[in-house]
Amino acid sequence: MTAATAAVPAAASTESGAIAVRGVSKWFNTAEGTPLQVLDNINLTIAAQSVVAILGASGCGKSTLLNIISGIVTPERGEICINGITAGRFSEWRSVSYMFQEDRLLPWRTTIKNVEFALETGNMPRSERESRARDALKLVGLEAFVDAFPYQLSGGMRSRVALARSLVQEPCILLMDEPFSRLDALTRAQMHEELLQIQQLKKMTIVFVTHDVEEAVVLADRVVVMAPRPGRIRDIVEIALSRPRDATEPATARLAHDLKSLI
Ligand SMILES: Nc1ncnc2c1ncn2[C@@H]1O[C@H](COP(=O)(O)OP(=O)(O)OP(=O)(O)O)[C@@H](O)[C@H]1O
Ligand SMILES: [Mg+2]
Structure with a gap:
């Protein structure tokens, strides 16, 4: 890898917009009624005001993880802390917003x-x-x-x-689940630029789910690469490239190529 691989810090910050995912595991019942493990022991600390991309193949549990962070879905094991407070209580606040794949x-x-x-x-x-x-x-x-x-x-x-x-x-936290996947490449690049400007202005933390490596490299400070069956974290990659980033630039393209080999 050309990028440095970062260890997950242990301590949870209480700073506005900080997220800690601790030992999260999730099972769903299949159509046959047997439990299927979808997430296995996810540990992740997301710094306030950072942009984190969750990258992985279809079905590896990205949306489930985002739903758990938002409080929509409850994990069988583990917990989520937002601003240092265990979730369950954070839904009472207006600090977390969710942008879905469809505009709804x-x-x-x-x-x-x-x-x-x-x-x-x-x-x-x-x-x-x-x-x-x-x-x-x-x-x-x-x-x-x-x-x-x-x-x-x-x-x-x-x-x-x-x-x-x-x-x-x-919100101090914006969760986004492949929100621009239906847009053409040009419009999507424009949305990326505008989103990052707004993130800077509003000082938000963004967790952005995608299966598009270029999108992850252009947007994120850190990319969490997930592996499937059951969904787990394979690697966390720091993206130290300066901004604004262009997916066609050699350094960005090289990093995207390296990330592809991890999925
Ligand atoms: N409510 C549910 N009941 C049963 N199984 C579910 C449920 N939600 C998700 N799953 C299963 O959990 C696994 C992970 O689904 P999830 O939607 O989190 O994947 P994903 O990484 O977001 O995929 P994609 O990139 O296609 O959106 C899949 O095998 C899916 O079938
Ligand atoms: Mg999904």
């Missing part, structure tokens, strides 16, 4: 109403919801499209709305 926009709602949707479960006054949604849409460059409906938007614009909906809660 409501077709009957305008752009701004789709973004406001993320704030509707609390008792925030309507005017504040609207003003926050407007700010989030401005951040992703869609201020001119607040009243458009999803069918009037391009794929890239729809992705931006979904990103704005994730940002409107002002």
